[in-house]
Amino acid sequence: MAITVGVIGTGAIGADHARRITQTLTGAEVIALTDVNLEQAETVKNTLKLNATVYADGHELIANSGVDAVLVTSWGATHEEYVLAAIKAGKYVFCEKPLATTAQGCQNIVDAEMAAGKRLVQVGFMRPYDSGYKMLKQAIDSGEIGTPLMIHAAHRNQSVGKNYNTPMAIHDTLIHELDVFRWLLDDEYVSTQVVFPRKTTFAHDQLADPQIVLLETKKGVRIDVEVFVNCQYGYDIQCAVVGEQGIANLPEPQAITMRKNAQLGNALLTDWKDRFIDSYDVELQDFFDGISANKLTGPSSWNGLAAAIASDACVTAQQSGQIEKINLPERPELYR
Amino acid sequence: MAITVGVIGTGAIGADHARRITQTLTGAEVIALTDVNLEQAETVKNTLKLNATVYADGHELIANSGVDAVLVTSWGATHEEYVLAAIKAGKYVFCEKPLATTAQGCQNIVDAEMAAGKRLVQVGFMRPYDSGYKMLKQAIDSGEIGTPLMIHAAHRNQSVGKNYNTPMAIHDTLIHELDVFRWLLDDEYVSTQVVFPRKTTFAHDQLADPQIVLLETKKGVRIDVEVFVNCQYGYDIQCAVVGEQGIANLPEPQAITMRKNAQLGNALLTDWKDRFIDSYDVELQDFFDGISANKLTGPSSWNGLAAAIASDACVTAQQSGQIEKINLPERPELYR
Amino acid sequence: MAITVGVIGTGAIGADHARRITQTLTGAEVIALTDVNLEQAETVKNTLKLNATVYADGHELIANSGVDAVLVTSWGATHEEYVLAAIKAGKYVFCEKPLATTAQGCQNIVDAEMAAGKRLVQVGFMRPYDSGYKMLKQAIDSGEIGTPLMIHAAHRNQSVGKNYNTPMAIHDTLIHELDVFRWLLDDEYVSTQVVFPRKTTFAHDQLADPQIVLLETKKGVRIDVEVFVNCQYGYDIQCAVVGEQGIANLPEPQAITMRKNAQLGNALLTDWKDRFIDSYDVELQDFFDGISANKLTGPSSWNGLAAAIASDACVTAQQSGQIEKINLPERPELYR
Amino acid sequence: MAITVGVIGTGAIGADHARRITQTLTGAEVIALTDVNLEQAETVKNTLKLNATVYADGHELIANSGVDAVLVTSWGATHEEYVLAAIKAGKYVFCEKPLATTAQGCQNIVDAEMAAGKRLVQVGFMRPYDSGYKMLKQAIDSGEIGTPLMIHAAHRNQSVGKNYNTPMAIHDTLIHELDVFRWLLDDEYVSTQVVFPRKTTFAHDQLADPQIVLLETKKGVRIDVEVFVNCQYGYDIQCAVVGEQGIANLPEPQAITMRKNAQLGNALLTDWKDRFIDSYDVELQDFFDGISANKLTGPSSWNGLAAAIASDACVTAQQSGQIEKINLPERPELYR
C-alpha cells in the first residue's frame, strides 16, 4: 500500500519533490496537489501523468481523508499555517525550509506537535542525508579524532542576486550550517558573533559580503563559518572538525582529476542544486520510510526551532557587533 | 503496472537483486523464484515478504505467463540455457556475469537474440553505471583531453582464496576492464599480451600474481592493466586515460580526508562489494526502465560475447607468452 | 673576500648557524665566537674546525675590528643589548627571535638603527624564505585570487612541555604568523581578539589549548588563526588566503603518497625543525648577500617591533576576553 | 683550499655549471675555461668575474697542473675523448650526459678508470639528487611497501622540436629513467620491448609519439614507461613503485593549490629546467664533496655504460617490434 501524498505548492521545489516521489522513490504516490496558481498544479499533474486531484487550497487538501501525508513546499510565509493544519488533522507533514518565518512560529508548531503526542513533522534540512556529511558524522562518532574542539567551515556561492541582503546570509544560507553542526556535534549553541571582513567589490550595496560567524556551543566547541556568497569561483561547502587527536574533513564532491593546459585539478561545482541533489532523494525516502515504520527520525520541528532561534541571534549579532547569547529552551523528551 | 520479475538462482547475488527490486527500485516486483536449493528460494521469499511463487526450476519459471522479465543469477554454467529459454519465450532477461562460460555460448545467445529481432538481454556489467566511470566517459566524449591514445589501469584486490588460479585473473577479474574499456573508448580489441612480474610471496602456488595485460585496439589505443589480486593494501580500481591534450583519471571513491597519527590521508576500500554497490541499483533500474521504454540500452549480449572472446585470447596469451590476436566478428546492426 | 662573522651564543641555534655558514653557505666565514659557556664555544670551534677566536663576551667580540657582521643567537634577554652594541659599532647584525623581549626594547633598536641612518639589522623570521610561503606571496601579488579579504590559518604542534603556558602560545608560537601575515598582505594589524575553545585533555594546567586568534588589518582583512600546540597528530602549518576571486593555499610539505594498509596518504611532519629547515639556509644567505650588496632587504627591526606590539596586544586579549586595539606607530621611511 | 675546476664547453649547461660553482656551491672555484667558440668562454669568464684562464682547447686545459677537476660540458661527441684525457691525467671529471655516444665509448671509459684503480668520473645524471626521488628511494629501502614488483612511470614533455626523432625518445629522454630505475631498485635490466600507441597528431613525421617502453629486470621487476614528448599539457614525470605490500609515488612538484574559475587544482610545470633545477646544485656539490673526501659516490661511468647498453637495446626494440635482450657485463668490484 503506497503512502498517499498531497503536495501544497507546486513551484520549482514542489514540482521536483512530486517528480521524485513518482519516478525515483518507493512506497509513496502523489494523489493531491494545490498551488496559489492552480494552473501550475494542473501542469505538474499532467507532466507527471499523476492520478491526482487538484484542490482549491492547502486546507482542502489536508482535509481530504484520502491524503496520508502532506508536503509543504509553498511560499515560506504560509508554512506555519499548513503545518499546524496537518498536525491538527493528525497527518505526517514534510515542510521545506523555513519551518516558519519566526522562532515563535516554530515554537507554535513544536507546541502543537507535543500536544499531538508524537512526531509528525520533518523539516527539509537535507545535509544530514548527504553521503559526505554522513561519513563525517561517522568519523566523529567513531572517536577517531577524539572529542571535537573546533569546526572551521565555509559556505560559498558564486554570486547572488540584487535582492539578497545581509540578513539573508543567515536566514537563507547559514541556516544549513546552523542545523548541520548541531547534528554533527550533538550539541547546542550558546553564543554567536559576526565579523565583517573587507567587502568584496562583487557584492551589491545591501549586502556585507563576506561574513564570518563565530559560534560557541554548550560543550565549548568553537565554530567559525565563512559565509561568502559572491566568491566568484564556485559553489563550495567546507567543513573541518578538529578533535583532540585529529582532524576530519568533509569530502569534496566526486570529480575527475585531470591534467590539462598546464593544470592538475578538477572542476568545482557552481550550482548549489548539484551539490546536494542526491540527498533530496534520501531525505524524502527517509520521510516515507519513517511513516511506514510509524516513527520519524529525520530533522524535526525542534531542529526547525533551534535553527530559527540561532538565526535570529546571528542577525542580532550582525547588527550589534557584539557577542550575542543564544537561548534555546530545554529540549522536550519527544525530541531526544 | 509493475514489471513482474522471476529470479532464477537465489544465492547471494540473486537474493540481493530480489531485495533491491523490492525495497529500492521502482517499477518492478518479484513474483517468481527458483533455485537448485528450493529451501533457499523459500527463505528469500519469506525474508522479503514477497507475494511470489517458488518454481521447481528455471524453465517452469520462464514458462509462466505472468512473468514479464527474468533475472538469471544462478551458477554460471547454467546461464546460457536459461537466457536462451527466456529469449525463446520472448522475455527480457538480465543475466549476471558470465553471459555464458564460453565464447560459443555467448555467440549462441547473440544468434538467438538476432533471430528474435530485438534486444532482450542485458548483461550484469555494472561499471558503466558507476558514477565515476560515467564522469570519465563524459570527460572523454567531451573532447577535453583530445583523442584517447593510452589507458593505464589497475585492478587490485587485497587477497584471494586458494582456489583462485592464473586464468581466473582474466575470467573473473579482468573481465570488468575488458568490458568497460570498450565502452569508454567506443573501440574494439585487436591484440593482447600478458607479462608476469616478479611474483608476490602472498600468492598461492596456482596463481601467477601480479600480471600485466597489454591490449591494443582497432584505433591504436594501447592499454596496460595491472591485475594484482593479493596486493594486501586494499581493493583499488585505477583508470587513467591519456589523450592527445590531457589526462583524465577515474575518481577515487568518496572518503574523509583525515589528519591523524602523523598521517594525512583517507581510508581505502578493502571489499569489492563496497566499490560498486551503488551501480548495482542503477544497472537494474536501467534494465527495468529499458523494458518500460521497450528499448534496452545497457550492456548487451554482444558485450558479453566481446568480453568472452577477449578473455579467451588473454588466457591464451598467459600461456603462450606471445602477442595474441583478438578476432571479434563484425558487429551486427542490432548492437550498434 | 668572505664576510667575517662573529657568533654570540653557541647553543643549538648558534652552533647550527655556524655550521651553516661554514659548510653550506657562500661568502661568509666564522672567525669569532662567544658564549656564556666558553667551553661550548670552544667545542663548536673545534667541531667545525674553525679558524676562529673565542672571546670572553659579546661586547669584546663586537669590538673586534676584524669582525664584519654579528650573529646574535644568545639567550633572548640579552638580544637587545648586543644588537644595540653592534649598531653602535656600525656592524651588520642578524638577531634570532625575539629581537627584544619587550616592545620598548624593539623600539630602542629601531631608534638606534634610524640614528645610524641605514638598515643594519635582520631579524630571524624565516618563513618569508620558505619556498611555500614565497609561492603563496607570489600568488597573492600576481592578482590571481584578487584582493585578499580573509586568511584562515593554523599553527599546530604535536605537544609542548610543562613549562609552556598560555601567553607563550602568542610569544613563541603565533609570533611567526604575526610576522608572516604582515608580509603576505603588505598590511598592518589594527585589532585582535582571542577565544578559547573547549580545552584539550592533553594540555597541562597552565595552558589554555587550543586558542583561536582573530586579527583585523588596516585594509579590513580578517584573519583567524588556530593555535593548537598539543594537537597530537603532527606539526602542521596551514594558511589559506581568500581573495575576491579565488583562494590560494600554502603548499603541504613534499611527501610520498603511499597506498598501504587500507590507507591512501602521506606522512606528516612531527618536528618543527624539519618544516622550515631549508629556509634557515636561505635567510642567512640572504643576510650575507644583503651585506655584499650593502642593502639588507630581509625582515627588519621594524618587523621585530611590529610583531612585538601585536604579540603584546594578543596577550592582553587573552586576558581581557575583549577586542583589543593594536597601535603601531607610523612606519618610518627607512623601513618602507 | 677550494678545488680548482676547469670547464670544457661553455654553452648553456657549461655556463650554468660555472655560475653554480661560483655563486651557489662551496669548496670549488672555476679557474680554467675553454670552448669551441673561445669568445663564448671569454664571455662566461667576464660575466661571472672569474679569475680564470681561457685555454685553446680541452686537452690544454686538462694538462694544466693547476686544474684539480674537470667539467665536460661540451658537444656530446667530444665527451669520451676529454673524459679519457682527464682519467689519464689522474683528474676527477664530471661529465654531462651522454658519457659517450656509444656503449663502446662508455666501455672505454670504464676500462680506463679501472686501469686507474679508482673512481674519477661522475656522470651528470641528476635525478638521484632530486628530493622527491630521494624520498621514493628511502620509501623503497625502508621496506614500507615490501619487495618492489612493478614500476609504472611516465616521462612527458609539452612538445619537442622538428629535429627530435623516434630514437631520441630513448637516447635523450628515456635515458633518465633508464638510470634512475636501476638506482631505485638496485637492479639491472634483462629485456626491453617498445610498443607504439596511436600517434598523436601533434607529433612530426620523424617521430612516433607516444611510446611505451616495457623493461624487465634481473629480479623480475616489470616496468612500463610512457614516453610522450608532445603531451601538450606540461612537463610531467611520474613514477609509481608497486611493492608486495603497498605503492609509493614520486611526489608532485611543490605547488599552490588554488580554487579559482570553477577549478580546484594547481599549476603544472611546463619547462623541464624547472623540474630538476635544485638537483643540479646538489649533484655538483656532491661531486666536489666526493673529491674532498677522496671518494666519489655519485653516478659512475658504470651507470653511464649501463644506460648506454640499455638505450641501444631499446632503440633496437623500437625497430624490431620484438622483445630484445639487454646484456650488461658483470659489474666490476670498483662499481659496487
Ligand SMILES: [Mg+2]
Ligand atoms: Mg530539502
Ligand SMILES: [Mg+2]
Ligand atoms: Mg552485476
Ligand SMILES: [Mg+2]
Ligand atoms: Mg631563524
Ligand SMILES: [Mg+2]
Ligand atoms: Mg646534469
